[in-house]
Amino acid sequence: MTTISTLLVANRGEIACRIFRTCRELGIATVAVYSDADAGALHVREADTAVRLPGAAPADTYLRGDLVVAAALAAGADAVHPGYGFLSENAAFARAVQDAGLLWVGPPVKAIELMASKTRAKELMATAGVPLLTPVDPAAATAEDLPLLLKAASGGGGRGMRVVRELGDLPGELAAATAEAVAAFGDGEVFAEPYVERGRHVEVQVMADDRGAVWALGTRDCSLQRRHQKVIEEAPAPGLDDGVRGRLHEAAVAAAQAVGYRGAGTVEFLVSAEGRPYFLEMNTRLQVEHPVTEAVFGLDLVALQLRVAEGGPLPAATPPEPHGHAVEARLYAEDPARDWQPQTGALLSFEVPDAPGLRLDTGYTGGDTVPVHYDPMLAKVVAHAPTRTEAVRLLARALERARIHGPVTNRDLLVRSLRHPDFTGVRLDTGFYDRHLAGLTAPAPAREVRL
Numbered sequence: 001m002t003t004i005s006t007l008l009v010a011n012r013g014e015i016a017c018r019i020f021r022t023c024r025e026l027g028i029a030t031v032a033v034y035s036d037a038d039a040g041a042l043h044v045r046e047a048d049t050a051v052r053l054p055g056a057a058p059a060d061t062y063l064r065g066d067l068v069v070a071a072a073l074a075a076g077a078d079a080v081h082p083g084y085g086f087l088s089e090n091a092a093f094a095r096a097v098q099d100a101g102l103l104w105v106g107p108p109v110k111a112i113e114l115m116a117s118k119t120r121a122k123e124l125m126a127t128a129g130v131p132l133l134t135p136v137d138p139a140a141a142t143a144e145d146l147p148l149l150l151k152a153a154s155g156g157g158g159r160g161m162r163v164v165r166e167l168g169d170l171p172g173e174l175a176a177a178t179a180e181a182v183a184a185f186g187d188g189e190v191f192a193e194p195y196v197e198r199g200r201h202v203e204v205q206v207m208a209d210d211r212g213a214v215w216a217l218g219t220r221d222c223s224l225q226r227r228h229q230k231v232i233e234e235a236p237a238p239g240l241d242d243g244v245r246g247r248l249h250e251a252a253v254a255a256a257q258a259v260g261y262r263g264a265g266t267v268e269f270l271v272s273a274e275g276r277p278y279f280l281e282m283n284t285r286l287q288v289e290h291p292v293t294e295a296v297f298g299l300d301l302v303a304l305q306l307r308v309a310e311g312g313p314l315p316a317a318t319p320p321e322p323h324g325h326a327v328e329a330r331l332y333a334e335d336p337a338r339d340w341q342p343q344t345g346a347l348l349s350f351e352v353p354d355a356p357g358l359r360l361d362t363g364y365t366g367g368d369t370v371p372v373h374y375d376p377m378l379a380k381v382v383a384h385a386p387t388r389t390e391a392v393r394l395l396a397r398a399l400e401r402a403r404i405h406g407p408v409t410n411r412d413l414l415v416r417s418l419r420h421p422d423f424t425g426v427r428l429d430t431g432f433y434d435r436h437l438a439g440l441t442a443p444a445p446a447r448e449v450r451l
Contacts, residue, residue: 001311002103004028004079008051008072009043010093011083012062013363014379015286016043019081022302031075033068035061037371042363049075056373062086065093069100079103079309081302085375088285091116105309107284111259115282119153119191125279128258130251133193133270133278138174141192143167150174152181153189160184161228163195196272198429201225201280202237203268204252205293207301207319208261209308215319216249217293223428224417226340231410231433232417233289234327235296238388239426244275255282264290264305273429288330288380291359295326295384325388327395329414333376333407337441342376343407345369350378351403357384357391358398370407378409392418416440 007023008031009016020030020043032047037056044050051071053061061067065087072080080097082088082105091112097104106112115121119135126132136145150173152160160181162173174190182188205217221237222230236245252267259282266287268280290301297320304314333343349366352358362379370376381402383395396418399411417423417440422432433440 002309004103004105004306004310006031006075006077007079007081007105007306008033008068008075008077009047009081009083010062010068010087011081011085012038012041012043012374014361014377015083015085015288015363017046017363018361019083019302020046022300022306025300026303026306028306031072031077033062033071035373037373040368042365042368051075056371058086058373065090065096068093069096069102072097072102073100077102079105079306081105081305082285084285084288089116089283103309105263105305107261107263107265108259111261111265112284114259115284117153117189118151118281119189121281122279124258125255128254130255130258130279131247131277133196136192136194138170138190138192141167141170145194147195147197148192149195150177150190150192152177152185152187153191154181154185154187160190164192196270196278198273198431200237200271200429201230201268202240202248202271202277203266203287204248205287205290205301206252206256206261206265206267207304207308207314208256208263208265209314210262210311211313213314213317214253214256214261215314216252217297217299217319218322219245219248220289220292221428222289223430224423224432225430226336226433228430230289230330232327232329232414232423233292234325234388234391235292236322236325238325239428240271241275244271244277248277251277251279255279263308264301289328291361291380291382292326292328292384295359295382296322296324298323324384324386325391326382326384327388327391327418328380328382329395329399329418330377331379331381331399331402331404331414332410333370333378334410335408336410336413336437342372343370343409344372344376345407347378347404347406349403349405352379352381353398353401355394355398357394358382359384376407378404389424392424412444413440 006029032050087093148164150162208214219237222233224232266283269277359382385391
């Protein structure tokens with residue numbers, strides 16, 4: 001077994017801070033990388049060593065794999081953790097890390113390559129017996145195939161995705177999705193599949209070692225999304241019967257085994273209103289929403305990633321038993337009432353109540369500045385309680401009591417979403433904000449303002 005002594009996190013913000021937290025608990029020294037815009041950022045302040053990446057734009061800094069590898073070598077790191085986003089699912093970067101003699105805290109390069117293209121991944125999953133939606137050739141699509149979902153074969157985060165409901169709109173939307181995919185990922189391949197109305201986004205966290213053990217760590221529901229990006233996530237996914245849960249777990253394990261997976265990954269599914277699951281994609285990295293799984297299973301997924309990367313086995317043949325329910329809200333500096341427009345500037349004060357069952361993962365403190373160059377997420381606020389009702393109530397109240405002064409945020413939207421009867425009543429699907437956004441962003445009643 002290899003022993004990691006110094007870890008560089010090839011990322012920024014809350015995920016870098018979160019990984020550093022586990023490193024401190026394990027006695028591992030930490031290295032941050034930072035752009036000029038992040039020179040005073042929290043993740044830089046929390047690291048033992050920090051290396052500057054000159055410039056501000058992601059393309060000049062956090063997406064420069066050569067600079068990140070050079071930083072790791074210069075700082076004396078012996079391992080690299082990619083976090084999520086940026087280079088986390090870039091097979092060439094993973095290979096460059098290993099070629100430099102550094103330990104890669106992630107899955108095998110081959111697994112990243114196999115899952116990088118959604119079209120190739122679906123072909124592989126079909127062979128492994130994982131349930132899929134049947135692809136549709138856009139050139140041969142008819143009115144009976146509608147509605148269709150166009151998706152970029154590479155990348156994620158909702159870019160390169162379009163829903164087509166009229167056949168006449170297909171050529172224009174296909175061209176737009178292709179252009180967006182080229183701009184975002186450098187790959188213009190786009191595919192089409194049936195769009196499932198009122199579908200739920202449900203995923204399974206997997207963790208695998210190099211001895212053949214694969215854990216399926218329950219389900220997460222991530223149906224509340226804006227622009228195909230998640231806003232509120234919870235574990236376990238509520239309202240699924242045991243048969244559906246079993247099929248999801250089996251399919252996730254089969255997907256991991258099909259690519260010889262190692263480390264933490266997530267297999268994402270669309271579950272129809274009738275309860276039929278369909279494979280969407282596999283994210284070959286740690287997910288933003290991993291804290292809800294950690295809360296329910298009492299695990300530290302980053303610690304397990306490090307353990308497996310060092311060559312160690314999973315602690316047991318089967319995962320621990322889950323307990324209770326956890327809900328996570330992504331707090332963004334954005335204005336939901338103005339088309340989710342990102343907000344920037346000085347974050348004058350930022351305080352979230354501390355209480356049993358609450359967890360805050362953030363890359364900011366009061367007095368920091370929210371830059372223009374990166375994703376505007378300020379923090380993830382997580383509540384864990386014995387029941388879903390208690391966890392949702394705890395999270396809504398914590399967000400309501402938070403002191404946030406500076407840029408406009410989505411805090412009020414989150415509180416209203418958590419208290420919406422469709423959410424509390426487990427009437428969940430990816431169209432939630434399409435239907436309810438106007439009501440969720442309406443001005444507060446005068447009595448509430450006075451209070």
